[in-house]
Amino acid sequence: MPELPEVQTVLEGFIEAVGSTRITALDCYYPGTVILDPELESSVFPAQIQGHRRLGKYMTISLKGGHSLVVHLRMTGKLVYNPSPDEPLKHERARFSLENGAVVHFIDIRTFGKIILCKSSNLERYLPNLGAEPLEPCYTAAYLQKQLSSRKAPIKNALLDQSVVAGLGNIYVCELLYRAKIHPETPSNQVNLRSLQRIVKETRQVLAEAIAVGGTSVSDFRSIDDKTGSFQNFLRVYQKTECPRGHKIANVKLAGRSSFYCPVCQHP
């Protein structure tokens, strides 16, 4: 599932590919993939992109004329730029058409992905309650301490909660907890301030490293030009059998997700 670095990679690729070319249409090929704001005005397209921002795992794109797009890739969604399009592709659920004849396919095998087109003034209605952005200054040890002080759930689960930290998923939480030397089952309210400081530092570090190489492609993640990221080559515990120090990796199910950790480096 795409997490913050993958969503950032796709969003930047989309913005670069579309550039100043106007979007002329958004067609939907699968019921429910495209959601239209009931207050939408009829003449949205053609429209040029005005700005963009990633919020957690959501891409938001503002269009000239007061409208916005929200793209949520969910499990298997991907955007693929194609300068010479033809009939809809297998698993293509929606399509952006551009004034220059190119298109951006929204391909989504599992069909959980969504594209929302709304009035910009209604944007917040289409976004859930999201916690701190981990690459912004608001994400601090003090913030985490406040959020976690009354939670007994494992720290792994708390960091996956999008209303605590926006954009993290299973891969990066496994990786950052390994780097911060914290056992994933540690009760959230028992992680001390020094450990929370390590979590904040390692979250930023692992995300920055992953963004720099275009994200992680362990299953079907692809960037806009249908290329894979390469952070899977730098993972230390996720789907590994040994940690970088040669210890055997353990795997425990937490919140239904496989949590890879090193029982030696991440002692409780």
Ligand SMILES: [Zn+2]
């Ligand atoms: Zn180890």
